[in-house]
Amino acid sequence: MKKRSLYLLLALLIILGSISGCSSSTSPAEDNPQQVAETIEITDDFGKVITLEKPAEKIVSLAPSQTEILFAIGAGEKVVGVTTADDYPEEVKEIEKVGGFDGWNLEMIIALEPDLVINYGQGSEEDNKRFEEAGIVVASFLPETIDDVMDTIEKIGVLTGNSDKAKEVVEDMKSERDEIISKVKDLETKRVFYEVYNDPLMTAGPGSFIDELINLAGGENIAKDADSPYPQYDVEKLIEKNPEVYLIPDDSTTTLETLKERPGFENIDAIKNSQVYFLDADIVSRAGPRIIQGLEEIAKAIHPEID
Structure with missing residues (x-):
């Protein structure tokens, strides 16, 4: 009887040992989940599913706004190529320039061996094909509103492994926007x-960032009835609608003096009351984190009395 009990005890110990062995064989992966690679996946603004095996390590940015996003979320050190139009932050001046909006140096981009190229807009189908043939993933974004910009920031955060910082940037933007609106x-x-633009006269209509910024900043865009985001605008209609505030990007050839010399403009309230403001063109038009600074600039132009 004692022998039988001993055999049962030994059998039980063997079974328990086997179970323990099976359990311990899977524990390293459970204890260290980083050993298991997780595929990164987002959908860009053109419905394309973007897949990376790991966060992008070398990135070419084909728009100043995308570059600003990358630096804002802490991924600036991953940027190996930018456009000739990039000028912010200061560090971009030391980064390889791969061309401008009139064309990219495809050979240079491919030679930089990025694992990710970020477009503003869909980009050229031919260029995108060349990139993909070289094993480079292409993600394309075209934000049209401030909320779209925030969405782009979070998606780029996912692609670069900087999600936490991207979310922090977005939360700060929301807070600053809400404060200005209040x-x-x-x-x-x-x-x-x-x-x-002054010749021909062009403005920002519905669907443009400027239109949204004007509305949020407590203004009424007199071109709200235009049929496109950046239409030509009739001078007579402008004079008739008589804006109280006149905004001009600081890279314009228009000056306060040339504005006053235009026929009929002496009757516009904004001109008569010296409510003409030159705004930082990059801040109010780039679809990046500084767009909220653009909102603040416009709000202070429309309502100088706010802090």
């Missing part, structure tokens, strides 16, 4: 015109 919400709405 300052102007009870103030009188003013009629605003934004001059994109």
Whole structure:
């Protein structure tokens, strides 16, 4: 009887040992989940599923706004190529320039061996094909609103492994936007015109960042009835609508003096009351984190009394 009990005890110990062995064989992966590679996947603004085996380590940015996003979320050290239009932050001046919006140096981009190229807009089908043939993943973004910009920031955060910082940037943007809106919400709405170009006269209509910024900043865009985001605008209609605030990008050839010399402009309230403001063109037009600074600039132009 004692022998039988001993055999049963030994059998039980063997079974328990086997179970323990099976369990311990899987524990390293459970204890250290980083050993298991997780595929990164997002969908870009053109419905393309972007897949990376790991966070991008070498990136070429084909737009200043995308470059600003990368630096803002802490991925600046991964950027190996930028455009000739890139000028912010200061560090981009030391990064390889791969061309401008009139064309890219494809050979240079491929030679940089990036694992990710980020487009503003869909980009050239032929260029994208060349990149993909070289094993380079291409992601394309075309944000049209501030919320779209925030979405782009978070997606680029995923692709670069900087999700936490990207979310932090977005939360800061939301907080700053809400603060600006709260300052102007009870103030009188003013009629605003934004001059994109002077000859022919062009403005920012519905669907443009400027239109959204004007509305959020407590203004009424007098070109809200335009049929495109950046239309030509009739001078007579402009004079008739009589804007109270006149906004101009600081890279324009228009000056306050040339504006006053235009026939009929002496009757515009904004001109008569010296409510003409030159805004930082990059801040108010680039679809990046600084777009909120653009909102603040426009809000202060429309309502100088706010802090």
